[in-house]
Amino acid sequence: MRDSVLISPSILSADLANLGRDLKMIDNADLIHIDVMDGHFTQNLTFGSGVVAAAKRSCDVPLDVHMMVTNPDETIDWYIDAGADYITVHYEASVHLHRTIKHIQERGCKAGVVLNPATPVCVLESIIEELDMVLVMSVNPGFGGQSYIESTYAKLRQLRGLCEAHGVSPLIEVDGGVSSKNIKQVVRAGADVLVAGSAVFGADDPRAEVDLLRELGNRGLAVNA
Template sequence: MTKVLPSLLASDFTKLGHEIGAMEAAGADIFHLDIMDGQFVPNISYGMPVVEAISRTASIPLDVHLMTLDPEQFIEEFSGLGIDMVSFHIEATNHPHRLMQRIQQSGMKAGIALNPHTPIEHIRHLLPEIDFILIMTVNPGFGGQKFIDTCLDKVGELDAVRRENGYGYEIEVDGGINQETAERCREAGADLLVSGSHLFKSPDWQEAVRKMKQ
């Protein structure tokens, strides 16, 4: 079944603990945490103190998406906080295979994020070993953007490659995910759907999560 990952950057930070509990009660599977450094992407999000607070509060797995330069510097700290999944951008490191192994050896699932303009060929050599691939369907760094339709081609291609070769990676999609685009992503082969503004602004979180999984 498709899993739903609320993006906590879209939550109300004045009520973060309450909204974490409410979203878990609504049926969320995994929380998605966007870490931005103001260099790899223009914006800055939250740092380790907030991640630590979230890890103490949440009872479902945590998925960290590093939109940072030098992603290697954070791995041990995330592992110590009990993070379950970490993804980095292929453009952010000179040694993606080594970083993938380092994440996995730290007890976390390793993922690689692909920007809308980044071709699958850049990570094809990593597909036999990677745990998940994060397909960005908007340009990273800003919330509330419109879904880029052509990115669905990557989802379908990665699903086909997975089935043809018996690979075990999951396909995660992030950006402009609502009920309509969620359905299209599921049909293309996505396993994990990240949604921020749509979920947190929905009047009924449980219904929104349920529909996204259908």
């Protein structure tokens, strides 16, 4: 078990007209989560590689780029070139997943796989040993501000068990509906990276909220110790 949970605020909830300012407000975060949506894999359309490049210029926090796109193999390199530190691709969108993961790693990025709420953990059986990160969606992807899906707790426990069975320890990230109200339970179930959008950028003091979420998450780690 890691010494501390990692907090990855999502800029989906930031003020994009003042992105540099908002990133400076959360420079105590461990990662910056950037949701890339193409309007096909999800109904929403969000950030191109230019936003990743702007974020890279604006802060020193590693960039955690979540590719919600139907053609990840055609677009990944744009985001790596723009400065991504982590790239996660959806299992549901990746035809040649092993090839995609190895390509990301060969380009010098950490690579991960994302599971939608209806996708079972067992699909990772043959790839788990290659991964730097697994991102578990605790909402259906496409929009911020959704409520946490309660069945995610069981899924996280299953994923942690799979990792232990294979003797590996990729980062386990959770995205969607994470807040101060449930973060300890999410960590207890097996997560060690928490994405939070509206919970951080909707707070009166985003920097203090990042610290609070990390503190509460670490209390969940202490219970697991």
